[in-house]
Amino acid sequence: MTKSSTCPMCGAPTQEATRPFCSRRCADIDLGRWFSGQYRVPGPPADEENAEKPEINDER
Known part of the structure; x- marks a missing residue:
């Protein structure tokens, strides 16, 4: 059994692409x-x- 992660901003389940x-x-x-x-x-x-x-490099 794995624990589902939640978004730290809104609490929705996380998505693999934006974890x-x-x-x-x-x-x-x-x-x-x-x-x-x-x-x-x-x-x-x-x-x-x-x-x-x-x-500052002023050499020219």
Whole structure:
């Protein structure tokens, strides 16, 4: 007996093609939440003063 997985967004049964989600729509909603910053991984605050500056190559 296997346990059926459910979509973490809406609770519907998952589909193999979009696992662990039930549809591409739920997968896109989840991705949008990551991009907007609704999901965060906890950690120490970033030290912006000592952050590395991107190198600019002005050689022409």
